[in-house]
Amino acid sequence: MARHVTGNLPAEVTSFVGRGSEVAAARKLLAGTRLLTLTGPGGVGKTRLARRVGEAVRRAFPDGVWLVEVAHVNDGELVALSVAQALGLRDDTSAPLAGLTDYLHGKHLLLVLDNCEHLIDACAELVDRLIVSTPDIRVLATSREPLGVVGERVLPVAPLPVPEIAEDSGEVDATDTAALRLLIDRATAANPEFRVTAANLGALAAICARLEGIPLALELAALRLRAFTPDQVLARLDDTMRLLTTGLRTAPRRQQTLEAAIRWSYDLCTPDEQRLWEQLAVFAGGFELAAAESVCVLDPPGALVDALAGLVDKSVLSHRHDSDGTGRYAMLEPLRQFALARLAAHGDEYAVRVRHRDHYYELARRARTEYWSAADVVWFRDVTREHANLRAALQFALADPAGAHRGLQIASELRPFWEHYRFFLEGYRWLMDALGKDLDRTADRARALAAASIIAAMLSDTVSAHEYLRECVAIATELAAEQVLVEALLLSAVLAFAESDPVRALEIAEDAAVRARACGHHGTEMECLAFGYVCAMVLADARADALAERFLARTAEHGSHLLGGLASWAVGTNHWRNGNADKAIRELRRAIELLRMFDRCVWTASVFDGLAWVAAAGDDQYRAARLMGAAATVRRGSTQRLAHAMTDAVGEKVRRQVRAALGDKDFGAAFDGGAALSLDEAVGYALGDDRPDAPSTPKSAVPERLTRREQDVARLIAAGYSNKRIAAELVISVRTAESHVDHILTKLGFDSRAQVAAWVSRDAR
Numbered sequence: 001m002a003r004h005v006t007g008n009l010p011a012e013v014t015s016f017v018g019r020g021s022e023v024a025a026a027r028k029l030l031a032g033t034r035l036l037t038l039t040g041p042g043g044v045g046k047t048r049l050a051r052r053v054g055e056a057v058r059r060a061f062p063d064g065v066w067l068v069e070v071a072h073v074n075d076g077e078l079v080a081l082s083v084a085q086a087l088g089l090r091d092d093t094s095a096p097l098a099g100l101t102d103y104l105h106g107k108h109l110l111l112v113l114d115n116c117e118h119l120i121d122a123c124a125e126l127v128d129r130l131i132v133s134t135p136d137i138r139v140l141a142t143s144r145e146p147l148g149v150v151g152e153r154v155l156p157v158a159p160l161p162v163p164e165i166a167e168d169s170g171e172v173d174a175t176d177t178a179a180l181r182l183l184i185d186r187a188t189a190a191n192p193e194f195r196v197t198a199a200n201l202g203a204l205a206a207i208c209a210r211l212e213g214i215p216l217a218l219e220l221a222a223l224r225l226r227a228f229t230p231d232q233v234l235a236r237l238d239d240t241m242r243l244l245t246t247g248l249r250t251a252p253r254r255q256q257t258l259e260a261a262i263r264w265s266y267d268l269c270t271p272d273e274q275r276l277w278e279q280l281a282v283f284a285g286g287f288e289l290a291a292a293e294s295v296c297v298l299d300p301p302g303a304l305v306d307a308l309a310g311l312v313d314k315s316v317l318s319h320r321h322d323s324d325g326t327g328r329y330a331m332l333e334p335l336r337q338f339a340l341a342r343l344a345a346h347g348d349e350y351a352v353r354v355r356h357r358d359h360y361y362e363l364a365r366r367a368r369t370e371y372w373s374a375a376d377v378v379w380f381r382d383v384t385r386e387h388a389n390l391r392a393a394l395q396f397a398l399a400d401p402a403g404a405h406r407g408l409q410i411a412s413e414l415r416p417f418w419e420h421y422r423f424f425l426e427g428y429r430w431l432m433d434a435l436g437k438d439l440d441r442t443a444d445r446a447r448a449l450a451a452a453s454i455i456a457a458m459l460s461d462t463v464s465a466h467e468y469l470r471e472c473v474a475i476a477t478e479l480a481a482e483q484v485l486v487e488a489l490l491l492s493a494v495l496a497f498a499e500s501d502p503v504r505a506l507e508i509a510e511d512a513a514v515r516a517r518a519c520g521h522h523g524t525e526m527e528c529l530a531f532g533y534v535c536a537m538v539l540a541d542a543r544a545d546a547l548a549e550r551f552l553a554r555t556a557e558h559g560s561h562l563l564g565g566l567a568s569w570a571v572g573t574n575h576w577r578n579g580n581a582d583k584a585i586r587e588l589r590r591a592i593e594l595l596r597m598f599d600r601c602v603w604t605a606s607v608f609d610g611l612a613w614v615a616a617a618g619d620d621q622y623r624a625a626r627l628m629g630a631a632a633t634v635r636r637g638s639t640q641r642l643a644h645a646m647t648d649a650v651g652e653k654v655r656r657q658v659r660a661a662l663g664d665k666d667f668g669a670a671f672d673g674g675a676a677l678s679l680d681e682a683v684g685y686a687l688g689d690d691r692p693d694a695p696s697t698p699k700s701a702v703p704e705r706l707t708r709r710e711q712d713v714a715r716l717i718a719a720g721y722s723n724k725r726i727a728a729e730l731v732i733s734v735r736t737a738e739s740h741v742d743h744i745l746t747k748l749g750f751d752s753r754a755q756v757a758a759w760v761s762r763d764a765r
Contacts, residue, residue, distance in 0.1 A: 007064030007109070008086060009054050016052055017185055018160050018178025019045070026053040026155055030110075030138060033153040034131045037116075037141040040157035042334045043216030046142035047114050049157055053140060054112050061138075063109035071115035071333045072285045072388040074395055076122030081426060083111065083126065090422030090602060097126065101133040103636075108136040115333060116143040124149050159213030163205035179213035180205060186222035194225055203230035210237055216334060220265045223315050237264060262338045269314065272298050272307040277316055278346070281339035282356045285388030286330040294359040295352065324381070324719045325712070353396045354403070360386065360393040361406055364413035371416040372523030374559030377597050377720030377757070383417050384599065390414065398433050405444065408434035412448035416523075418455060420562060421600040428455045443484060446475040450487040457494050465495060483521045486512055490528050497535060497646065506535035506543070513550075526554050526563045533570045537577065538649045548574040561720065561754065565594030566603060573610045576617060584614045589687055593758040596683060597718065604683070605634035606647060611686050613654050621661045622670050628655060629674025630682035706747060713740040717753050718760035 029036050030053070038046045054065040068086045073079055080097045084090075089103055111130075116123040124147040127139050131151065141147055146154045160179035183204060187194045196204065207230065211217040224233045266274060279296040280287070287295075289308070298304045308329070311317045317329045331339075343349045363386060370379035383390065390410065397407030411430040418427025431452040438445060449472035456465035469491050476484040493508035509532035516525035529551035536544035548570040555564035572587035591607045612627035628651075659667040677685060706714060716726045726737040741753070750756055 006058060007054070007061075007066050009051055009058075009065055009067055009112075012051070012055075014189070015185055016048065017182040019049055019052065022049055022155070022157065023053055023056055026140070027057055029153050029155060030057060030140065033151060034137070035127055035139045035141065035147070035149055035152045037143055037146050037152055037154050038157050039143055039146060039154055041144065041214075042337075043214050044157050044159055045215040046157050048215070050112050050114060050140055050142050054110060057110065061108055061110045063107045065110045065112065067112045067114060069114050070119060070123065073119060074284075074392065076119050077429070078391070078426065079119055079122045079126050083113075090600065096425060097129060101130060104130065104134045104137050106136070107134070109138075111137065111139045113139060113141040116141050116147065117145060120145060120147065123147060160208075160215060160218075162208040162213045177208070177213075179208040179211075179218060182215060183208055183218045183222050186219050187225040190223050191226040200230045203234050206234050207237065210234065216332070217262075220262065220315070223265075224268065236268075259338065262335060265314065265316065266338070266342075269316070270307065270310060272303045273310045273314070273316075276304060276307040277311055277335075278339045278343040278348070279352045280311075280317070280329075280331060281336045281343055282349070282352050282392070283331075283389060284392040285386075286328050287389065288326060288328055291359055291386075291389075292329070295355045297355075322385075324715050326385075328385075356389070357393040357397050357403060357406055357410075360390050361410050361413070364390065364410045367413050367416050368523075372526055372555075372558060372560050372563055374561070374722065375720055376560055376562045377718070380417065380421065380562070380598055381719065383414065384421070394430050394434075398430075398437060401437075404434065404437040405440070405442075408438045408448050409444050412444065412451045415451035415454070418451075419458070420598070420603075422602055424455050424459060428452065428459070431455070441475045441478065443476070443479050443481045446472045446479070446481055446484045447487070449475070450484060450491060453488075453491050454494065457491065457498060460498070462495060462498050465491070465498075469495070482515075482519045483524070486516045486519060486521050486524055489515065490524060490531065493528075493531060493535075497531075502535045502538050506532055506539065506541065509535060510543075510547075522554070522558060523563075526551060526558075526560070526567075529554065530563070530566050530570060533574070534646045537573065538646065540577075544574055544577065561594050561597055561757075562601065565591045565601075565607075568594060569603070569607050569610055572607075573613065576610065576614050579617075581614055581618055585611065588614070590752075590754065592683060592686055593752070593754045597720075597754070597757045602635055604679075605631040608634065608682065608686055609647060609651050612658075613651070616654050616658050616661075621658050622666075624654070624658045625662060625667050625670035626674035627686060628658070629671035630677050630685065631674075632671070633675045633677070633682070634679065706744060710740055710744050710747070713737065714744055714756055714760050717741065717744070718757040720757075 026036060026038070026049070038050055040046050051067065054067070058065050066086055068083050070079065070082065073082050080100055084096055084100050084103075087100075087103070089099065113123055113127070120143065123141065123143070127141070127147060128149045130137055130139065131149070146152060160182060161177045162179040163177050184194075184196055207221055208218065211221060221233055221237065224236075228236070266277065269277065275298060276292075276296055280292060282295065283291070289305075292308060293301075293304060296304060298307060308317070312319050312329070316335055317331055319327060319329050321327055340349070343352065363382060366375075366379050366382075370376055394407055394410055397403040397410065407430075411427065411434045414427060414430075418424060431448055435445070435448055435452065449468045453465045453468035453472060456462070456468060469488060472484065472491075473488045475481075476488060489508060489512040493505045493512060496502075496508060497505035509528050513525050513528035513532060516522075516528055529547055533544055533547040533551060535541075536547055548567070552564075552567040552571050555567040560567075568587045568591035572584045572591060575581075575584035575587060588607050588610045591610075592604060595601050595604045595607065608627045608631035612624040612631065615621075615624035615627060662670065674682070674685075713726055723737045723741060724734055726732075726741075744750075744756060745752075748756065748759060750759070
């Protein structure tokens with residue numbers, strides 16, 4: 001049976017202590033309200049409680065429990081987009097809220113909106129709209145204040161109960177309390193040799209009382225028990241609190257206590273660790289070692305790695321390995337806010353943010369050479385992983401008059417990401433903001449205008465697209481920027497097609513491809529060939545054969561996976577046009593294998609359509625209708641009208657033929673059956689598994705056929721690594737890497753690296 005997706009709640013990695021009554025209360029309240037908000041001060045445990053409640057009620061929501069981490073969103077206009085992104089929806093609509101409500105209508109799921117306080121108005125507006133528009137959606141929010149939405153129920157989250165201590169004798173009530181259990185549990189986890197004794201029980205209880213049962217503060221204190229006795233911890237905590245009482249008199253008491261715990265942890269860090277902690281606060285959504293080394297400055301430079309390790313040891317940072325083996329660090333939001341305030345107080349925030357901005361500009365700029373090459377899988381993966389940091393870099397750049405130009409560069413360099421991963425609206429907004437703030441007539445402005453024009457065209461806003469195109473051509477002509485002029489020429493072809501002139505569009509695209517090749521603009525050359533082929537296919541023009549083959553040859557020459565998948569689609573559909581069904585199926589299935597390496601790529605829908613056309617030509621009308629249904633689901637909610645119009649000219653004709661052959665009732669049943677398939681089921685069906693409901697191979701069965709080293713190599717193949725890069729990554733010879741690749745292909749029965757990558761992707765899910 002295929003796995004049913006029931007949400008995205010992360011697995012708990014530490015024990016959940018106490019809160020039984022709160023979980024029960026939340027479950028009861030959720031049964032009778034559409035919105036429940038958990039409120040309380042930072043560090044009190046709202047996030048952990050919300051996740052626990054979500055897990056407890058999971059079975060009541062057949063469409064899943066979905067966590068949306070609002071802490072990493074800094075713009076209220078991106079809240080709806082972030083919810084859609086968490087649900088796996090694409091950003092290719094000018095009305096994301098409408099698209100979201102349409103998707104959620106009829107769904108029975110729980111949304112967990114975590115850390116709403118900094119965007120309280122935007123979150124309230126979104127929740128109010130969702131409650132009104134969808135009958136079966138419930139929302140569990142966490143915030144430092146209520147959302148203020150009609151019908152909202154509020155559950156204050158108090159600190160954990162603490163032991164009672166007699167003021168006169170100092171004796172501790174031995175009654176078990178959640179705060180004491182948590183402190184002891186975390187202390188034992190940090191130091192397995194830690195023991196509770198009659199001698200230290202009083203100090204432990206006093207720590208709980210001083211920290212007023214705030215979970216985050218208790219967890220930080222527990223870590224100190226690796227190096228200090230409970231009495232020593234208590235003494236240092238008292239000193240910190242006295243300092244805080246005189247420094248933050250206007251803060252609520254519990255926030256003072258949390259601040260004290262964090263400040264105390266900060267004071268126990270070395271000077272290098274303190275400086276690094278402050279600088280790392282500019283990152284959003286985590287970071288990798290290379291990013292820390294690029295953005296943060298310590299003297300001497302070699303001290304950074306030691307300081308980073310120290311922060312992990314002190315649990316200021318968490319560290320994990322992603323599925324591809326990449327190490328990644330993260331910082332809890334209260335710790336980040338504390339450090340960011342200190343960074344600003346020291347006058348260093350601007351300089352660090354400039355380095356952060358420039359580091360992520362370099363990531364975006366890699367698109368110039370990696371988007372169309374063998375490194376495309378890695379680039380799209382890295383940009384996806386660093387999306388929150390790129391947003392932070394853009395926000396800072398465009399809020400700084402001196403950085404507006406850099407913001408313009410980042411927004412335009414990310415054009416392939418905005419386009420192929422369906423973040424149209426977000427990319428368009430960043431580009432509009434940047435173009436409005438950096439008005440100098442530079443080549444970078446011309447490139448940004450070209451990016452804005454293509455997105456506007458894809459959104460069917462041809463008026464704006466023409467406006468941006470005219471200014472783009474004027475600036476590029478002044479500066480003799482040939483590569484930008486080639487991009488503009490392709491845009492002219494796209495707009496000609498949008499204006500129902502595919503003949504002119506084909507002529508312009510062919511000219512643009514020649515000019516792009518002449519000036520070494522390889523990615524644009526491939527895009528011109530792709531677009532030219534579509535025009536020729538629509539026109540049934542004989543030039544389609546040559547354009548498809550040239551497109552495939554260019555992508556093969558440069559090792560492209562994404563554009564290579566589109567090229568295989570072009571060659572496959574061209575074989576279908578010429579009546580070569582076997583060749584068409586082989587090439588279209590290869591296209592699926594390549595495109596499945598990209599998580600958010602919607603072009604898989606076009607390949608399903610191509611296979612449907614082949615099936616229809618072979619008189620397998622049921623299969624054709626089923627594949628059409630699967631394609632409709634993949635592109636559901638998309639308003640990229642122009643791209644769909646390019647293929648609908650052919651696809652709609654085939655659909656009418658299939659419907660006529662099957663009849664409305666049977667066509668509808670087959671189409672709906674395909675539309676109901678999960679993406680993995682649809683891919684399996686398209687690749688030749690005619691039994692989409694058949695049990696899938698257990699995940700553990702196939703990987704056991706590979707050795708541990710071969711599994712490592714397979715993951716690197718999936719990440720787009722060449723044999724030479726695999727050798728460098730694993731510190732082995734290139735010949736050994738080649739041998740591992742050969743063994744993997746033999747064991748799995750594959751004949752291409754793309755098949756290995758697709759297998760790794762399926763297994764990871």
